[in-house]
Amino acid sequence: MNTKILIAAVKIIPKKLQYRAICKALNLLLAKPLSQSKGKAISISVTDLNKKWFVTIDNNGFTPLIVDKNADIDINVEASIGAVMAAQRKSRLLNAINSEQIKITGAAPYQQEFLEAIKSIEQPKIDGLVQRGYRYLRMKPPVRLNLSTVTLEDVECQKDVDFIRDQAVLLESSNLEQALRLMEIAHKARPEGPFIKGKLFEYRKKLS
16 A cells, blocks of 8 residues: 555544544454553554554553653554554564564563563454454555465465465466465365365366
8 A cells, every 4th residue: 555645544534533543453452451551651653654642551441641741651662654554464563573663662561561462463353453444544455465476374364264265266267277376275274174175176177
């Protein structure tokens, strides 16, 4: 996606709705209670948007926080819009954290608890948030996986297997070799799937 379009879209959203969206996203992603970080001040900044939001955690989860400019911040999360957009796969999210493209700093043990919670996010939760985000902005989401280059290593959850399987079926009448390659990946990821096994047998028989 063109990040300039996304930046423009975010900037026209009222601040109150921005806070609501951020808290809703954090509550969706981080279902595990953050007991040590409860009541602490958390700063979230997107550098190229030149925007910063402050939240805290109460009994209902993440909620907006009003702070003065001299207030102590317990946890800082900082990233560019490009780094955030690239982190739509768990593997890329972890890479972004490890390379500090998404930087999480703060006082221990709050920073460590928050970091571990982010690292424990599973792909289906990321998928759910991405879909909601694009729907909210009325934008078309990106293709889940690049079919030309996808390998078994790219499969991170069952939805990935479903996607590869379904794309193979769509290709079976126009590009059987590619359909076979995709179905073989799906089979490796889900070896006991009867539909996948049946299609794999069908494709190999036709190409033999």
